[in-house]
Amino acid sequence: METTIASAASHATPAAPSAGAQIINAVQTFTGDLLQLQPREVAINLALSVLVVGGAFGLVFALGWLTRRGVERLAARGLAPSPEVRRTSKVAAITWSLIKVVIAASAFVLVLEVWGLSPLEWLSGRMGASATRVVVLLLAGAGAMELSGHLIERIFHSLEIRSIDGRRAAQFRTLAPIIRGLVQGLLMIFVGLTVLSEIGVQIGPLLAGAGVVGVALGFGAQTLVKDFLTGLFLIIEDIVSVGDNVKIGNFTGRVETMTLRTIRLRDFDGTLHVFPYSEAQVIHNRTKSFSNAVIEPRVSYLSDIDRAMEVMKRVGVQMKADELYAKVILEPLEIVGVDEFTDNGLVLKARFKTLPGEQWRVAREFNRRLKGAFDAAGIEIGYPNVGADRAERRSFLEHEGGADDRHEAPPQQ
Numbered sequence: 366m367e368t369t370i371a372s373a374a375s376h377a378t379p380a381a382p383s384a385g386a387q388i389i390n391a392v393q394t395f396t397g398d399l400l401q402l403q404p405r406e407v408a409i410n411l412a413l414s415v416l417v418v419g420g421a422f423g424l425v426f427a428l429g430w431l432t433r434r435g436v437e438r439l440a441a442r443g444l445a446p447s448p449e450v451r452r453t454s455k456v457a458a459i460t461w462s463l464i465k466v467v468i469a470a471s472a473f474v475l476v477l478e479v480w481g482l483s484p485l486e487w488l489s490g491r492m493g494a495s496a497t498r499v500v501v502l503l504l505a506g507a508g509a510m511e512l513s514g515h516l517i518e519r520i521f522h523s524l525e526i527r528s529i530d531g532r533r534a535a536q537f538r539t540l541a542p543i544i545r546g547l548v549q550g551l552l553m554i555f556v557g558l559t560v561l562s563e564i565g566v567q568i569g570p571l572l573a574g575a576g577v578v579g580v581a582l583g584f585g586a587q588t589l590v591k592d593f594l595t596g597l598f599l600i601i602e603d604i605v606s607v608g609d610n611v612k613i614g615n616f617t618g619r620v621e622t623m624t625l626r627t628i629r630l631r632d633f634d635g636t637l638h639v640f641p642y643s644e645a646q647v648i649h650n651r652t653k654s655f656s657n658a659v660i661e662p663r664v665s666y667l668s669d670i671d672r673a674m675e676v677m678k679r680v681g682v683q684m685k686a687d688e689l690y691a692k693v694i695l696e697p698l699e700i701v702g703v704d705e706f707t708d709n710g711l712v713l714k715a716r717f718k719t720l721p722g723e724q725w726r727v728a729r730e731f732n733r734r735l736k737g738a739f740d741a742a743g744i745e746i747g748y749p750n751v752g753a754d755r756a757e758r759r760s761f762l763e764h765e766g767g768a769d770d771r772h773e774a775p776p777q778q
Contacts, residue, residue, distance in 0.1 A: 374449045413479045425465055432461075463504070499563050506556030517545045535606035539623050543600070545626060560754075588643055592626035595642035599623075602771035605650050610722060612649035613640055651724075655695060658717040660731055663710040664739075665749035670711065674700050676738045677715055680698035684717075684731060693723040710747020 381497030402410070433505055439706050521541035528534040562568050600623065609620045616638045619738065630638040630646060664673050681698025684690050696718040704714035739746060 369588075388439075410479050414476045417472050417475045417479070419560060421468050428464070429461075429712075438501055463508075490680050495563060499560055502560050502563065506552060509556075510552050513548050513552060514545045517548060535608050536600065536603055538608065539600055539606045543596075543625060571659060580670060588641070589626060592642040595629070596623065596626060599628075599642065599648075601744070605648055605653075608652075609650055610652045612651065613638075613645045613647075617638075619649075637732050652721035654721065656719050656720050656721050656724040658728040658731070660702065660713075660715040660717070660728060660735075662732070662735060662739075663707065664713060665710050665745035665747050666687070668744045670713070672742060673713060673739070673744050674702070676742050676744060677713065678737060680731065681717070682735050684727070684734065690727060690730065693720045694727060695719060707747070709749050712747075 395512065415748070418771060483691055492609075506617055521537045521544070524532045544774040556566050603622075605620060605628070607623060608618050611617070611620060613628075613630065616630060616632065618632035618636075618638060619627060621631045622629045626641055627644060628640050630640070632638065662673075662675070662677070663671070679699055680700060681700075685694050685697055694717050699716050699718075701714040701716070705712040717724070717727050717731070
């Protein structure tokens with residue numbers, strides 16, 4: 366029995382050395398070989414290494430120079446890239462980076478061969494093949510992510526151009542980055558799991574553990590889930606899109622970006638406000654479907670109100686007939702009437718129905734024209750001197766009353 370066990374142990378296949386042991390053995394072997402080199406051999410190896418590295422730099426420079434010359438010649442002939450082609454600049458930059466990485470890796474392998482390390486022999490082994498597959502997976506994953514992002518952008522941009530409805534085009538602009546983020550995130554997870562499987566990690570238990578962790582995170586990260594679902598329904602129901610001018614809380618601005626969990630506003634002075642969807646409980650969209658340019662001029666209490674409203678109506682007709690504003694003003698000026706009594710005068714209220722986002726430009730131009738029309742008609746703008754107005758009005762009424770008394774017949778005895 367003992368003889369059988371001993372013979373089985375003697376015929377057992379020895380365990381393969383680990384990757385760390387292989388690297389340590391390779392380094393020790395390289396150090397021993399390096400110490401045995403003669404000075405002449407070291408000088409020759411250094412010269413060859415410098416030649417290889419210089420050749421790699423020269424090749425990169427030559428390819429870059431040829432590319433720039435080709436683009437300059439196309440531009441000189443009037444064949445500059447169209448906007449559709451310019452959108453591929455990111456893909457071109459990544460391709461150029463990959464070319465430089467390949468050239469640098471090739472130069473590094475040649476330098477190692479010069480010094481006797483034989484990296485090609487190591488790469489042909491089990492560990493080398495596994496490392497090569499990991500590198501190929503990472504490069505393929507990066508390329509797939511960039512290619513998918515580029516294709517999604519092109520598809521949604523084409524849909525945006527073909528869309529007749531402006532709101533639909535804005536919805537496509539909003540969905541594009543969100544769909545791109547989802548697809549690239551799924552690709553990243555797939556590539557990561559594949560790489561882990563390639564290097565020997567059992568992904569079955571990892572996925573089971575991830576499911577348990579996901580359930581725990583689902584209970585602990587309810588705000589993130591709420592943000593995602595709220596943003597999804599905001600986009601699907603077309604409540605807000607990129608390019609809209611909205612008000613959230615005390616902040617207003619143009620919607621610059623909508624991500625999976627945040628909406629970002631850029632206000633007039635350039636400040637960027639970022640809100641998680643869960644905090645944007647009430648969104649005031651001021652540029653959906655149509656807008657109203659509200660006009661609220663103040664006139665003095667001594668002014669003729671009917672005449673002031675006639676002047677406002679005349680200015681509104683002139684603006685509606687102006688070619689610069691005829692296309693953005695959807696309906697004629699609607700004069701509501703006297704809206705409020707204030708210390709500064711009477712507030713008259715009117716409004717234009719305009720295209721979305723054009724209300725501020727129309728209101729500014731109307732106010733500019735109305736000031737000139739009021740001056741020409743002798744209508745006084747309201748100002749905070751109500752006490753003087755009352756005294757002047759009382760003096761005027763007393764004067765009129767005295768005149769009437771002078772013309773009145775004396776009472777009969």
